[in-house]
């Protein structure tokens with residue numbers, strides 16, 4: 577054996593066990609941590625986000641009212657008085673109640689379990705007025721499976737902030753909308769510059785702490801300018817602040833301000 581082989585053998589005998597233990601412990605921590613993270617996010621979606629959707633109810637009712645007036649670009653759907661809607665970031669289908677009867681729905685969400693939930697959970701009867709045309713498991717910034725100009729309306733509520741790229745998602749929304757189609761949004765936005773809350777929102781996002789725990793959500797994301805620049809003919813929006821009782825007031829405090837509006841392709 578050469579001197580270097582002997583040296584390697586010595587190192588392995590002395591430290592091999594320690595290295596193995598360190599590796600095993602890090603794999604175990606990593607495994608447990610991703611499980612803990614998944615559970616925190618699940619509790620957040622089913623708890624706080626559901627309460628938040630309830631607080632947003634009156635705003636959404638007003639926002640989605642004009643869905644009823646949309647006439648489909650698709651001849652067959654038009655003849656049946658139906659429209660095709662794409663929703664990105666659907667969670668447990670809180671927005672579906674606002675969609676007109678017979679809506680052909682395309683859903684895009686990271687969550688693999690969503691399809692089963694919407695079709696076979698005990699809440700599925702609440703979605704029986706719409707047809708699930710397609711469920712795409714994936715990122716809102718890449719909608720390659722959806723043909724250009726094929727949907728009459730696109731909806732995102734509190735979900736743009738989680739997509740890999742807001743600009744790319746908006747480009748895709750613009751592409752898949754038929755001419756004259758409408759984009760409906762209600763997205764949380766940060767507080768005004770210079771406030772303490774804004775500072776907290778920036779710190780929590782830039783340190784990656786908030787995105788890590790809450791499904792990549794960026795508290796400092798404001799899609800306002802991106803929507804304005806996405807090429808839509810007419811953009812209308814206002815800001816609203818959600819208020820009311822939720823079980824996690826800090827979560828609400830950090831994401832209570834919203835940009836709500838529509839953009840016409």
Ligand SMILES: C[S@@+](CC[C@H](N)C(=O)[O-])C[C@H]1O[C@@H](n2cnc3c(N)ncnc32)[C@H](O)[C@@H]1O
Nearest residue numbers: 629665666667670685686715716733735738739
């Ligand atoms: C905070 S929830 C909002 C749910 C619903 N839109 C609402 O307002 O109640 C965010 C949703 O976006 C989904 N999501 C997260 N990242 C995504 C991505 N990159 N592309 C598509 N959906 C995503 C999550 O799985 C979740 O269903």
